[in-house]
Amino acid sequence: MPPGKTLPAQDIAAIEAWIQGLPPTAAKAAPSRYWAFVKSAKHAVPTVRESSAARNAIDAFILDKLAEKSLTLGPEADRRTLVRRLYFDLVGVPPRPEEMNSFVEDRSPKAYEGLVDSLLADVRYGERWGRHWLDLARYADTNGYEGDPEWPHAWRYRDYVIDSFNQDKPYDQFVKEQIAGDEFFQIVSAVPAPLPEPEKQVALSFLRLAPFNRTPVSDENRDSLLSEMTSTVSSVFLGLTVGCAKCHDHKYDMVPTRDFYRMKAFFATVQITNTGRAGGYEPADFYKPGQKAWADETRAQFKKDVEQSEADFKEFQKPLLVKLTAAKKLEKPAKPKPEDTKPEDSKELTAKDLEREINSENNNASGFDKKPEIFTREEKDRYLQFTERIGRLKKAIDRLEPLAMGLRNADGPPMGPNVPTTYVLRRGEYDSLGEPVEPGFLSAIEGHSNPAVLELDRYKMFPTRGRRMTLANWIVSPNNPLTSRVMVNRIWQHHFGRGIVETASDFGKNGTPPSHPELLDWLGNRFVDEKWSVKAMHRLILNSSAYRQTSYKTDKRAEQDDPDNRLLWRFPRRRLEGEAIRDSVLAVSGRLSLKPGGPPVYPPLPEGLDEAQKVQGVNTWETSAGEDARRRSIYIFQRRALNMPFLETFDSPVFNAPCDRRRHSITALQALSMYDSDFVNEEARHFAGRVRSETGPDVAEQIRGAFQIALGRAPKPAEVRQAQSLMAAVTPVANALTALCRVLLNSNEFIYID
Amino acid sequence: MAVSRRDFLCRTRNGIGALALANMLAEDLSAASVDPLAIKPQHLPRKAKQCIFMFMAGGASQIDTFDYKPALQKYAGKPLPKVPGLSGEIEGFLDSPNRTIPSPFEFRRYGQSGRYVSTLFPKIGESVDDLAFIHGIMVDNNNHGPATMHVNTGSQLQGSPSVGSWISYGLGSPNQNLPGYVVIQDPRGAPVNGAAVWGNGYLPASYQGTLFRSTGAPILDLNLPKGLSREQQSKEFQLVRWLNEQHASERPGESELEARINAYELAFRMQAEAPRIVDLSTETAATKALYGIDNPVTEPFGRQCLLARRLVENGVRHVLLVHGVEIGKYSWDDHGNVKERMPQHAAEVDQPVAALLKDLKARGLLNETLVVWASEMGRTPFINDLKSDKPGRDHNQYGLVMWMAGGDVKGGATAGETDEFGIRALNEPIPLRDVHATVLNLMGLSDERLTYLHAGRFRKLTDIGGRVLNQIIA
Structure with missing residues (x-):
């Protein structure tokens, strides 16, 4: 060293001599004094001059650091903003207009705290915050690598995480x-x-x-x-x-x-x-109340379906076997293999032979093998339908067996x-x-x-x-010294967009040092004192003035002195994650299914991915129908070899290693997804239908209704005029409201939360 | 620069075309001051400005393609003699009872160089003087999953960026209406590991490969929604833009809001431009015949190669073509029946690949296009199945062969050499990272300089650094 060079000989000799000359005690490992390896001290909460701005200890620490630069917290955000912020943060979907109005009109002194409590008690909270944990757990429903086989019981862990957060374990x-x-x-x-x-x-x-490599080298x-x-x-x-x-x-x-x-x-x-x-x-x-009975019943029903399908399949194969036998008789006999005990022509053809023949014909799609085909395209497709159906049912049964991916x-x-x-x-x-x-x-x-x-x-x-x-x-x-500080830092990160330690999974020397070390220590100790309750920590953070302040830049000097907002002189404005965007589109169209838990679901993939999702010609994406296709995104089947494009385009990564912080990219592919995808367009139609049924035929009222549902506010007069102008230009007129709905779903305001 | 990017785009909206400063389709515009796909200078001067990387999925047998091993004849049917320096699975194979399977196919000399190529690839053989071969490449794992990851991303574990991601990251991409890194897989399905093969790993998302569909419209969600005309969409986009501008003006200094406005502009333009670039119907009948588009056997890969030419012609930086799928009949993974399967693989790729080389050359593009032919591993010259009358070959991480052409590649050159059995390098194996260092070098990038800080380390494609194979560089 240094790389590519060597030190001069006399320097090497000098270093060697120094090492030899060290007293023996100096060579012993001493406990590090590095901050992360030392148990946090018990800091006193700073006293702040502007006591009215501080609601709790968090504010005291934040104001203290802001005061060092003669800065302070921003004014409190308005009520509409606070409601949307809390809903997206805690449950991952926008508030309904009546929920919005109910809070805005509630003038009781503890209305905000009450809203925080009610959202923490909402089962959708576990689905929102459980998702952050699944990112860390590198969760997927498949194994990765060759064949990317399914893990039929991984979903039980996903439910475990959701439940653990809901129960405030x-x-x-x-x-x-x-x-x-x-x-x-x-x-x-x-x-x-x-x-x-x-x-x-x-x-x-x-x-x-x-992901687990199952090759033989054990x-x-x-x-x-x-x-x-x-x-x-x-x-x-x-x-x-x-x-x-x-x-x-x-x-x-x-x-x-x-x-x-x-x-x-x-x-x-x-x-x-x-x-x-x-x-x-x-x-x-199955340990959740009622779940065992449900699983047993569902399995039994699927088993009946399998029996029925297998019987139907057997019937279907009969004429095909006849065809095959006839065709085989016309073929030249193959060289007899030594292990054959029966002569060729007395061999009874079985379902296995039929399967082999059909597979061979399917594999020969390019016509390379010059053999004549025995079966028609329809017969082969129908055969495939049967095998797929039976395969799916068996998989569905397997998923409901009382098993877990434990060890x-x-x-x-x-x-x-x-x-x-x-x-x-x-x-x-x-x-x-x-x-x-x-x-x-x-x-x-x-x-x-x-x-x-x-x-x-x-x-x-x-x-x-x-x-x-x-x-x-x-x-x-x-x-x-680490565990509690690491977890409170993660909770802080999801509330504020960035942790006190920005590198949430690296508190080491190469990570970023904490922006507020005493606050981090204090929160870590508090977490333990409150018996490691995550909800208690949520409450503390959410009720602070720091969390409730506006996201607008109201202080020119703060903009200059702390452009990164490291000191939190305003609330950071952020884009929603992919799951929250998808869930919000469905919430707004009124079609989101809140059915919780259970085996994964398969919303339809975009048309172009038919080939990509096949493994050896077999469809692996068991597209769900109806309500199941519209459940919350956390329940979507996570396949390592094929990410759901809508989520992927909004930075939902493929989880091969723990992900502590997602990117928030901005790409034209996202614009294409939001504008051209079947998913958004279908939901825009339903969104329009919902608006029509809730507000009636008057265009101005429809416009107001659409804004309320999508953006949580009334439109400004100029916005109404622009919207009317667009709608008047749409032909046929029946599509006018859908057009507006599509526009609103594509607005920045829909996915950037103040 | 005093003018904002949005102003710049407004003023140049009417077709100034591909300017170096313009935005990219899959570009992450959130860091407003730095365009992730803005063109960056090469580290060293090299002619190649774009790369077409052809990946044969399943493990292409070197013994039946480009590694002529007549010495195997004298061991035919008999156990292969012990070969030192093998470990792991393949060592186990060779220690067990086995029999040697020489190539069932003739090899002959081609071109001025007189190089031996399997007669399964006569058309590629005609271009052999433009190719440089690398023999005896060693991959870190003897199985498909990790080996595919290793060849495509430099690491056998999932989670590292692919070659195309590094190249886009290092050089940016010229065309503002298309992705900088395009992937076209076999229409019959995906390779092992799926999207991880062209993933961006720990590099920002804008460097991931964009999968174009192999049939029909290449880009997902590129088509307008049913029943919506471009004119109508344009009006809607105007309202979106107006709303977003109002929104952004109330929240000054939020660069992400501005960037998203730009993203919609791009998407709108891209809907119009990209279909033209990916539309093959404008090619002449002669060109289509050259690529074999008229023949069902060569049509799929022919289409992939022709599209690749059009993409690099239109300023796409890196194109990954995958031939072969996961496992099964359509993969190069010939564990059995090499005599019947290899001709099928060869028939599907020989003409299209040769056509691509000839076509690039004819258009003066071969000089500035690096073409790479690769697979995830080689295969064994012996098998452990002593009885089957349709023998195949097993996996062999020591025997991979690859070739390159175009740019500064020295046609007719060779790096590395395998032993007389074609099972491993004669002397030192060429580790895959050396091949990766060479690919980057030929694109004008140094694998040591092209780094990205992640989890406390400056990561690179070659991980610990690779040696450039200068013997194949002109």
Whole structure:
């Protein structure tokens, strides 16, 4: 070094001598004083001069920093703006006109706080905020890689997340369930643990949601799997890029490679039940009230459908088999294979032979094989329809089996081998074993590299059990300097568009330092004091003046001195995410289905994606009909190899790794989606229908109604005139209102929230 | 510059055309002061201004295409001798009982260079003097998923940007009415990993490949909604614009609002311009015959190649063509029956690829277009199935062959060499990152300089840096 060069020899000698001359104590690892690795202090809430502007401690900290630059918070936003802001933030759809009016007219002193509470209690809150968590969990409904096979039970994790947010499950509990859901039961006598509670088994899916390469080289795959778990757990819960240390000591943070493998060692006993299918499943009953009965009933109905379809299919195949037999008799006999026991012409043709023939004809579409075709296009299409229908029904049944994508610990002695040793892997290569390590916590935080004291059962009967719970307990310990600050920072990020630490999954030296370090500390401590309640933290943030202030730039000097708005002298205006845009279009057309939970749905794909969604000629996108096609976007089937274009164009990424912050791009492809897609155009028609039925035939009233529904306000006189002018120019006149509705859906105001 | 971008566009709306400062279709306009797809200068002077990357999905056998291995004849039907330096899955294959399968196809010398090419590719053979070959490329994984990711994105894990994304990021793209990076896959389906193959990974979204449909209208949602005329749409767009301008004027200094206004302008123009560029009906009958559009076997890939020519002709920076799908009959993944399947693959691509090379040359475009022919891995000269009378080949991450043409590629040159069995490099394998470094270099980009800060590291396509294969550069 430096790269491409070498230091002069005498410099090397000087450095060597200095190292040799260091006293032995200087070489010992000392606990880092880096802010993120040190438990936050208990700061006093600053006193502020303008006490009227401060509603709570958050305001005090914000005003304190603003005051350093002689700035202050902006004026409060008007009531309409606050309602829209809260609705989009907490439930992800716009308020209905009557909901808007109800708040605007409510002059009671705690009206705003009341609205916050009622939205936090709304089940749509879990669907909105659960989506942020799914981004971190790299959630998808498929495996990725070859064939991109489905994970039929991943959806149960998605519902688990939504429910956990709705129930305000304490965050420490949420963390423990996802890392060690199978290790909750305290073993107090010498009997095995019962199966984990179904909800906790479902929670364990978290560890398995990364794309998984199922090729045969098993040591390498196991290393990939466990390394990914290690890396993800650290970035999601600890906000640290420990994954960087898989191959070498972390270049910036005090995380040596050993520490990566010491953390990986907590996962050493993980075992995935391999049923040969993608996924591998653990039993997990349906635990929500009424869900088991519903699942049993639905499965039974599908099973009846399968039987009926299979019977119909068999009938359909009969004449085809006759045709095939006749055709085969005319063919020259093939060379007899040694394993054939019957002579050629007495062989009875079976359904398998029919399948082979039809597949072969379908594969020969380009006419390369010069064989004559036996079946017509109609017959082949109908055959395919049957197989697809039966295939879909069987998949639908599978999705409703009481299973989850969980995992378990390997059986220890005497049934299985003892806990496997974890080795440091040199350069991260799976077959390059370095020194063995014991499970242990990050030395940068602990100040030492001693092995962790594992929480095993006192009888030592189950030596493979308890590691992950040990890790989870360390993560959510009130003494852990990172966990609570990382989570409150994420919550802050989704409310304000940017975290106090902008790099929400990197609190290390290469991340951005906190804009308000004392506030972050204070919030982290408060989170723990409030028993890790996420809703309590929401309430604190949402009720602050900082959150309620206007998004307009009202201070020229603030614009100059803090153009980035790092100090929060106004509320940041933002664009909605793809899911919220789609849900809002449906909310406004009146067609959004609020049916919660359950297996994924498949809204129609745009016409051009017919080929892209096929795997080996088979349609994989089981387009939903009716209400199911219009459910909230969080329920859409997330296929790794094919992102739903409407969402993708609005920056919904394909989740291969945790995503802590989405982009908000602006592209002409988005404009095309919003203007030309079948989806928006159909909903614009329904939006117009809704306006017509709610306001009647008068054009001016229709215009007012459309603005109220889409934008939450009355149109200005100039807007009414412009709208009338457009509508008058539309032919045929029946399309005039649809045209206006389409225009409103495409306005900036529809998706940029003040 | 004192004039805002919107003013500039207003004044040039009437067809000044492709100006370097103009916006791009898939451009992220949110950072108003920097156009993500504005043209950027090359790091080093190279002739190629655009790239056509042809990816054969499934693992094209080097032994039956461009790597002539007559020595295999003497081992036909017998186990292949032990080859050192293999590991993982393929080492396992070779350790197990196996038999050697020489190429069932004749090879012959082509062109002035007298290079050996399989007679399955006679038309490509005619252009062989323009091609530079790379033999014995090593890919990091012996299976389709990770190997496809590795060849297309430089990493076998999903989540890294594709070659086209890096090139768009490094150079921008000239045409303001089309995406800078276009993908056309096989009409029969998607490659393994689907959209991840042309994804932008951790680069901004504007650098992702835009998938054009292989049949019918190429761009999704490009057509006006049913029943809406362009004239009507124009009136509606005017109202959208007016509303947005009012909205933005009440919220001064929000560059995103302005950028979105521009995005709609672009979309409107693009609806008109792009269909013309992707409409093949204006090509002469002779050109269509050259590409084999009149023959059902060559029509699909012929269409892809012809469209690629039109796109680069119209200022699209990078075009990815995929031939072959996931797995199955339409993939190059010939585990069985190489004797019948290889001719089918070859028949579908030989004429179109050769046509593309000839057509580019005739129009003076080959000098400024880098053409790359690739697959995700090579194949084995032996198989473990001792009984089948329709033998195929297994995966071989050590034996990949690729060729390049156009730009500063030195026609007739070779990099690397495989052993007498065609199973791996004779000496040091050429790691894929060297190939990637070379592709970038031929486009005028240095893989070391073309970096993006992500998760605390300056990432690059070649990850740890690759060596440019100077022997194939003129």
